[in-house]
Amino acid sequence: MQFDWKPLPAVHHEWRRPLRWLHGALALTISLQMFTSLIMSPPFHHHTSAFGLAVFSLHQYLGLIAAAVVMLHWLWMPFDRQRLFSHLFPWGEEGRRDIVDDLRTLARWRFPASDDRGGLAGLVHGLGLLAATGAGLTGVLLYLLAGSNPAPALLFYLVVQLHSLCGNLIWGYLAGHVLLAVVHHLIGQPTLKRMFSL
Ligand code: HEM
Ligand code: HEM
Numbered sequence: 001m002q003f004d005w006k007p008l009p010a011v012h013h014e015w016r017r018p019l020r021w022l023h024g025a026l027a028l029t030i031s032l033q034m035f036t037s038l039i040m041s042p043p044f045h046h047h048t049s050a051f052g053l054a055v056f057s058l059h060q061y062l063g064l065i066a067a068a069v070v071m072l073h074w075l076w077m078p079f080d081r082q083r084l085f086s087h088l089f090p091w092g093e094e095g096r097r098d099i100v101d102d103l104r105t106l107a108r109w110r111f112p113a114s115d116d117r118g119g120l121a122g123l124v125h126g127l128g129l130l131a132a133t134g135a136g137l138t139g140v141l142l143y144l145l146a147g148s149n150p151a152p153a154l155l156f157y158l159v160v161q162l163h164s165l166c167g168n169l170i171w172g173y174l175a176g177h178v179l180l181a182v183v184h185h186l187i188g189q190p191t192l193k194r195m196f197s198l
Helices: 017-039 050-079 084-088 093-107 119-147 153-186 191-196
Strands: none
Touching: 017 050, 017 119, 017 153, 017 191, 050 084, 050 119, 084 119, 093 119, 119 153, 153 191
């Protein structure tokens, strides 16, 4: 079977400026968090170094900013006239129908149209936002727990595990998200330009 790279005709669709800025801040802060997590060493690990501790400090404070950005993204949703909420969480009847349509289109080896409705892309974006929200909430909780004396060890352990789980989900999401954004760009869809224009 041959893959038809041509996407279905794109319905003109713009992301509004506040959302483009919010997404830019989200992409930057979350990506930095993921990167710092690879080279940091928290004080409670066996092998720490001055560099690892400094990067961990950065992870903590930048993490608080990342969590605030995620929170702002949620707060923006009710004001977004493009029905952002139903784009990201297309769980209603109409949304589920759009997802099935997109899966059928993919089964015919074509890319689904890129338009206002959420469909499969919206569903995946929503799951990515949920993973980022989980990492932000557990990160803030870790920050608060680290400040309490003595920190409840079991709770701390459980929150670290949840934080790690969210981190792993974000790795999976980020890899697919960036890859698909680049593929869309290469086949001539203005997806990247639409999201990253000022
Ligand atoms: C881990 C960090 C990221 C998260 C959590 C994330 C999340 C999202 C979400 C939720 C949307 C839907 C719009 C919105 O609600 O803001 C979206 C759209 C988009 N993202 Fe990301 N994103 C991230 C990083 C990136 C990066 C690094 C790129 C660059 C390649 C990128 C490219 C795009 C594009 C092009 C769209 C628009 C897709 C379309 O028009 O259908 N994102 N992203
Ligand atoms: C949205 C923001 C954040 C993201 C995306 C994020 C992401 C990550 C990732 C991917 C890891 C590595 C997990 C692993 O290797 O298993 C990690 C570890 C960690 N993060 Fe965050 N983080 C965020 C915010 C924060 C904040 C605000 C704190 C505040 C203290 C924090 C504290 C920690 C700690 C203590 C660890 C080490 C856990 C361990 O391996 O023992 N994070 N984070």
